[in-house]
Amino acid sequence: GQQLNQSPQSMFIQEGEDVSMNCTSSSIFNTWLWYKQDPGEGPVLLIALYKAGELTSNGRLTAQFGITRKDSFLNISASIPSDVGIYFCAGPFDGGSQGNLIFGKGTKLSVKP
């Protein structure tokens, strides 16, 4: 079945550093989503990507939809302590257009002040 492989599994960085994480799929996706989950909270949508090659920013966050449509990247520039959390990539099941999402296993980000 469909799988999303997200890496790295965890990152420990110094405040001010840039962060990169990525997600790869065994099949083509029409949409890539990036979510952040704070402890005790639900996932919050950060960025949505709809076209191969698309590059979209949200403040210090930038995400890209890979050309092959089987991967996506999320970069965080100049990290701050409130960036701490788990970041998930997600995409619709079976190339669909609904919110029936398959999630990566997450990248846990820790930021040292």
Place this chain on the structure above:
Amino acid sequence: DTAVSQTPKYLVTQMGNDKSIKCEQNLGHDTMYWYKQDSKKFLKIMFSYNNKELIINETVPNRFSPKSPDKAHLNLHINSLELGDSAVYFCASSLRGTTEAFFGQGTRLTVV
């Protein structure tokens, strides 16, 4: 002004009991979902529902059932709770035909 709200936030119950988790959204969305997050933080869809279609993940035991009294609510009923049902359950919603799902704060279910 909470968009997707779930109650309760915490639920501790004994094996064999039947319980429900309530979910309401005020976003005007017409599709709602239930997701399960296990102890390793892996998120997996359980159900998606709009007024025409219920899609069930085939791995979900039939002890779990969604009930929707109206478009803004999708409650999760669980019968004969088992220890392995312990997890965090998230409700979410989206507009039909869109992929962006908005999540509630989660319900941490502990079965003892």
